[in-house]
Amino acid sequence: MPRKPRLAVFKFASCDGCQLSLLDCEDELLALAGELEISHFLEASSAVQDGPYDLSLVEGSITTPHDAARIREVRRQSRALVTIGACATAGGIQALRNFRDVREFTRIVYARPDYIETLERSTAIADHVPVDFELRGCPINKAQLLEVLVSFLRRKRPNIPSHSVCVECKRRGIVCLMVARGTACLGPVTHAGCGALCPSFHRGCYGCFGPAESVNTPALAERLEQLGVDRGHRLRLFRSFNANAPEFREESERHEQ
Amino acid sequence: MSSSESSEPGKSKTIKVDYLARVEGEGSLYLKIRDGAVEDAKLKIFEPPRFFEAFLRGRDFREAPDITARICGICPVAYLMSACHAMESVCGVRVDGQLRALRRLLYCGEWIESHGLHVFMLHAPDFYGFDDAVAMAKAHPELVQRGLRLKKLGNAIMTALGGREVHPINIKLGGFYRAPRRRELDALRGELEWAREFTAVALARLKELEFPDFERDYEFMGLRHPSEYPLNEGRLVSSAGVDEPISRYDCVLREVHVAHSTSLQSRRVGGGPVHMGPMARYALNHDKLPPEVQQLARDAGLGARCQNPFQSVLVRMVEIAYAVHEAARIIAEYAEPDAPAIAVEPRAGTGYGATEAPRGVCYQRYTIDDAGVITDCKIVAPTSVNQAVIEEDLRVFAGARAELPDEQLRWQCEQAIRNYDPCISCSCHFLKLDVERV
Ligand code: SF4
Numbered sequence: 001m002p003r004k005p006r007l008a009v010f011k012f013a014s015c016d017g018c019q020l021s022l023l024d025c026e027d028e029l030l031a032l033a034g035e036l037e038i039s040h041f042l043e044a045s046s047a048v049q050d051g052p053y054d055l056s057l058v059e060g061s062i063t064t065p066h067d068a069a070r071i072r073e074v075r076r077q078s079r080a081l082v083t084i085g086a087c088a089t090a091g092g093i094q095a096l097r098n099f100r101d102v103r104e105f106t107r108i109v110y111a112r113p114d115y116i117e118t119l120e121r122s123t124a125i126a127d128h129v130p131v132d133f134e135l136r137g138c139p140i141n142k143a144q145l146l147e148v149l150v151s152f153l154r155r156k157r158p159n160i161p162s163h164s165v166c167v168e169c170k171r172r173g174i175v176c177l178m179v180a181r182g183t184a185c186l187g188p189v190t191h192a193g194c195g196a197l198c199p200s201f202h203r204g205c206y207g208c209f210g211p212a213e214s215v216n217t218p219a220l221a222e223r224l225e226q227l228g229v230d231r232g233h234r235l236r237l238f239r240s241f242n243a244n245a246p247e248f249r250e251e252s253e254r255h256e257q
Numbered sequence: 258m259s260s261s262e263s264s265e266p267g268k269s270k271t272i273k274v275d276y277l278a279r280v281e282g283e284g285s286l287y288l289k290i291r292d293g294a295v296e297d298a299k300l301k302i303f304e305p306p307r308f309f310e311a312f313l314r315g316r317d318f319r320e321a322p323d324i325t326a327r328i329c330g331i332c333p334v335a336y337l338m339s340a341c342h343a344m345e346s347v348c349g350v351r352v353d354g355q356l357r358a359l360r361r362l363l364y365c366g367e368w369i370e371s372h373g374l375h376v377f378m379l380h381a382p383d384f385y386g387f388d389d390a391v392a393m394a395k396a397h398p399e400l401v402q403r404g405l406r407l408k409k410l411g412n413a414i415m416t417a418l419g420g421r422e423v424h425p426i427n428i429k430l431g432g433f434y435r436a437p438r439r440r441e442l443d444a445l446r447g448e449l450e451w452a453r454e455f456t457a458v459a460l461a462r463l464k465e466l467e468f469p470d471f472e473r474d475y476e477f478m479g480l481r482h483p484s485e486y487p488l489n490e491g492r493l494v495s496s497a498g499v500d501e502p503i504s505r506y507d508c509v510l511r512e513v514h515v516a517h518s519t520s521l522q523s524r525r526v527g528g529g530p531v532h533m534g535p536m537a538r539y540a541l542n543h544d545k546l547p548p549e550v551q552q553l554a555r556d557a558g559l560g561a562r563c564q565n566p567f568q569s570v571l572v573r574m575v576e577i578a579y580a581v582h583e584a585a586r587i588i589a590e591y592a593e594p595d596a597p598a599i600a601v602e603p604r605a606g607t608g609y610g611a612t613e614a615p616r617g618v619c620y621q622r623y624t625i626d627d628a629g630v631i632t633d634c635k636i637v638a639p640t641s642v643n644q645a646v647i648e649e650d651l652r653v654f655a656g657a658r659a660e661l662p663d664e665q666l667r668w669q670c671e672q673a674i675r676n677y678d679p680c681i682s683c684s685c686h687f688l689k690l691d692v693e694r695v
Contacts, residue, residue: 013305016281017330017423023374024422026409030402033391044378045389046278046671063305093327096312118306139330139423197420201427202597203434206323208424236317241327 005153008040008053010074012060012067013094013122017139018085019043019059025142032146035153051077055152058131061087061094061122068119068128075129082148083125086138090210091244093138095122098244122244133158136191138208138241144193161192164212165205168196177204184229186237189215189247210242217251231255269296272655272667277674279379279389281331282681286670288651293659298651300644300674302681310634318344318603318629319430325621325636330423331374331680334367334415335614336636337428338489339621343610344430347625350601355594356432357489362442362587363418363425364488364612365580369452370411370422371615372535372573372580375678376463377404380570383672384466400462403455407577410448414584417441432598442588449585456578460557463571469669471654472564475646476528477537480613486545486579487538489612494541495531503611506620507635510642523642530645533617534677535572536563550579566650566676573678603629614639616680640679647677 009019023029023044039049056078062068075081083089091098098121125131135148144160151158161167165187169176177183177199185204187196191212198205211217217238224234235255238248272288282304289297309328313321322340326333338360345352352360377400378390387393394401412422418437419425427434478499480491493509494500501509510523510531525531540562543551554575563572607624617639624633654673658666 011283013307015327015330017327017333020330020423023378024412026405026412029405030391030394033394038389038391041389042276042278042283043281044279045391046382047388047392048276048278063307067305093309093312093324094307097308100312138327139421194421198426198434201420201433201435203426203429206426208426233317236320240320240324 004035004037005054006039006049006052007036007149008051008056008074008078009043010040010056010058010060011042012058012071012088012125013063014060014085014087014092016043016059018087018137019057021084021140021142021145022057025146028146032149036149053078055080055082055149058083058088058125059085061091061124062128063094063119063122065119071125071128080132080152081125081129082133082135082152083131084135084140084145086136086208086210086241088125089134089136089245090242090248091122091124093241093243095244096239097122099239124244135160136209137193141193141195162213163192164188164215165190165192165194165196165199165209168192168194169199172196172200174199177202178223178227182227184224184227184233184237186220188220189217206240207237207248208241210245211247215247217247218254221251221254231257270663272663272670274667274671277671279382279675280679280681281329282679284674284679284681286651286667286674288655288666288670290655290659295652295656295659298648298655300647300651300679302644304681310636313623313631313634316631318347318623318625318631319601321621321623321631321634322428322430323424323426326424328636328638329680331371332367332614332616332619333424334364334419335612335619336621337425338364338612339610339619340623341428341430341610342489342612343608343621343623344625345601345608346610347606347608347623348430348601348604350431350599352432352599355436355592356598358587358591359418359433359436361488362584363415363428365584365587366411366414366418368411368488368580368615369577369584370408370415371678372577373404373408373411375615376459376570376573376577377401377408379678380573380675381463383668383675384570400459403459406448407452407455407459410445410452411580413445413448417445429598430601432594432596434597436594436597439591439593442591446585446588449581449588452581453578453585456574456581457553457556460553460571460574460578463574464557466570468565468567469654471567471657473566473650473653475532475537475564476525476530477540477562478525478531478533478642479537479541479618480611481541482545484545486542486583487613491611491613493611493618495525496537496540497525497528499525503620504609506609506611506637507622510637512637512641523637524645530649531642532646533639533642534569534615535576536566536569537617538613539563539572539575546575546579547582550575550582553578566673569676569678603627607633614680616640616678617643638680640677640681643677643679647674647679650676
C-alpha cells in the first residue's frame with residue numbers, strides 16, 4: 001500500500017480561527033483523516049511526528065525573531081507549504097503595528113515591557129520563505145480549504161478564483177448595496193472566497209479576503225468619497241485585517257494626513 | 258516535545274512539555290520536583306503579542322466588535338458580545354426583546370460548538386487513552402461521530418445568525434445587520450431535538466469515565482443574573498462573597514505581569530487566584546438551570562457544585578444541554594423584529610462589557626470621545642485569570658503523585674491543564690519570552 005501523504009499544521013501569530021476551520025469540517029474530517037496522515041497538528045492531537053511533511057498548512061504571521069527562524073525550519077521540512085488566512089498571507093490585524101511605533105504599543109499593553117521580545121513589523125509568511133499556495137480570508141472559507149486539500153491529494157492546482165467579491169454578488173443575484181443603498185463596500189477590490197457573505201446580510205464588504213487581482217483602489221476610494229465616507233473612515237476601511245497587503249497598504253497611506 | 262531529566266539522581270527531576278497539544282494556542286508545561294515535593298509548577302504561555310489594546314486606540318467605536326473578535330477564533334462571539342455591550346453602555350443604549358434573545362441564541366451556538374469541540378475532540382481522548390479524536394473514532398465511532406454532529410449544530414446556529422462560524426459578520430452595535438427570517442431558524446429545530454436526546458446519552462456515557470480523585474476548594478467567579486443562566490449579562494459574583502456590578506471588575510481583579518508567562522495573570526484583590534468557566538458558572542448559577550437540565554446533572558452524579566476539575570467534562574456537557582434547551586426555547590418564541598438593530602450614537606465616556614465565554618468571563622472596557630474614537634481600552638480573557646489556578650492545580654495534583662512514573666505523570670499533568678480548556682490564543686496580552694530551558 002502506498003504511504004499516505006503526511007499533513008502538518010503550524011501556527012504563528014494568529015487567533016487559531018483558520019486552523020479551527022479544518023476541525024469545523026465535521027462531515028469530512030474523519031474521511032480526510034483516512035486519506036492523509038495527520039502528522040503534526042497540535043491543536044487536535046498529542047501524536048506529534050517529526051518531518052518531513054508532504055503538505056504543511058501555515059497559519060499566522062511572523063512577529064518575533066524566534067518565529068522568523070522557525071518558519072525557515074518549517075519550510076525545510078515541507079514538500080509543499082500552503083499559507084492559510086490573512087495573518088499568514090498579509091500579516092493579519094496585528095500588522096496594524098506596522099503603521100505605529102511598536103515600543104509605544106508594548107508600553108500600552110504591558111506593565112513590564114522589558115519582558116517582551118517582538119519585531120517591529122508583522123509580516124506575511126511569503127516575506128520569509130517561498131510559499132506554494134496562499135489561501136485568503138480572515139478566516140479562510142472551509143470549502144476552499146477542502147478544495148486545497150483534495151487538489152493536493154490529486155496532485156492538481158486548486159481551483160480558487162482570484163476575481164472580486166463583486167463577481168460573487170452578481171453570480172448570486174445580490175442587488176449591489178453601493179448602487180441601491182449607498183452602502184460603503186470593498187467588494188470591487190476584495191478577493192473572492194466568502195461567497196459575497198456580507199452583502200447577503202445587507203452589510204458592505206469589509207475586506208476579510210484582502211485585495212483581488214489587479215484592482216483599482218483609488219477609483220473605489222473616490223466613489224466612497226462621493227458617497228460621503230470621510231477620509232478617516234476610508235483610511236480605516238483599507239487598514240484592517242489585510243492592512244499590510246501592498247494594494248491596501250498603499251491605498252490607506254494615500255488617506256493619511 | 259517533552260522530556261524529563263534528573264539533575265541529582267533520585268532527588269530532583271524536571272518534567273516538561275514544550276508544546277502542549279489539544280489546547281488552543283501555544284503553551285508549555287514545566288514542573289520541578291525535588292525530594293518528592295513540587296518545587297515549581299508553571300503553565301508557560303508564549304503566544305506572540307498581537308497588541309489589540311494598543312491598536313484599538315484611534316479606531317472607531319463601531320469597529321471594536323469585529324476587531325476584537327480576531328483575538329480568538331474559538332470564541333469570537335464572546336469578544337463580539339462583550340465589545341457590543343461595553344460600547345452600548347457608554348452610549349446609553351439597551352438592546353432588548355427579540356434582539357437580545359437573538360444574541361443569547363448566537364451565544365448558545367458558540368457554547369455548543371466550543372464545548373462540543375473540547376468535550377469530544379480535546380478532552381475525551383485523555384480519558385479513553387487516545388492521542389486524538391481521529392484515533393478515538395476507530396474505537397468509539399458512534400461517540401465521536403455524534404460529538405461532531407453536535408459541534409456542527411453549534412456552528413449551524415452561528416452560521417444562521419452570524420453568516421459564518423468563525424468571525425461571524427452579522428453582528429453590530431445595537432443588534433444585527435439583518436435579522437434572521439423565521440424559516441432560517443426553524444430549520445434548526447430538528448437538529449436541536451436530536452441534540453436534546455443525545456446530550457442525555459452522552460452524559461450517561463461520560464459519567465462512567467474514570468476520574469482522578471482530586472478536589473479543591475476553589476473560589477469560583479462568574480456572572481450571575483436574576484432570572485437566567487448567565488450568557489450576556491449579570492453581576493460579577495464569587496463563591497467567596499464578591500457581588501459587584503461589572504463596572505467594578507478592575508477593583509475586584511488585578512492583573513500582574515509575571516515573567517514566566519506571556520499573559521498578564523489576574524488575582525482577586527485581597528484574595529488569591531479565582532476559577533472561571535463552566536464549573537464556576539455551574540456552582541454559582543445551578544438554581545437558574547431549568548428543572549430538566551438540573552435532572553440531567555443529577556443523573557450524571559453531579560451535585561449543586563463540582564470541585565473536581567477532571568469532571569469539568571461533565572459540567573461542560575450539562576452546559577451544552579442547557580444551551581440546546583435555551584436555543585430551542587428562543588427559536589420557538591421567535592418573532593422577526595421590526596428593525597435588525599437599534600441606532601447607537603457615540604457619546605464620550607467609559608463603558609464596560611462582561612459576558613460568559615465558554616471558558617469564563619470575557620471582560621472589556623472602553624473609553625471613547627464624542628466622535629466615537631476609542632481613546633483607551635482594556636481586555637481580559639478568562640484564560641489569563643485561570644492561569645494561576647491551573648498552576649495551583651498542577652502543584653497540588655503533581656505533589657500527591659510525585660512518585661508516578663514520569664510518562665504517566667506528564668500525561669496526567671497535561672490533562673490537568675486541559676481540564677480548563679485553556680484558550681491561549683486569547684492573546685491580547687500575550688508576548689513571546691525566551692522559554693527558560695532547564
Ligand atoms: S486570518 Fe483571521 S481568522 Fe485566520 S488566524 Fe488570522 S485572525 Fe484568525
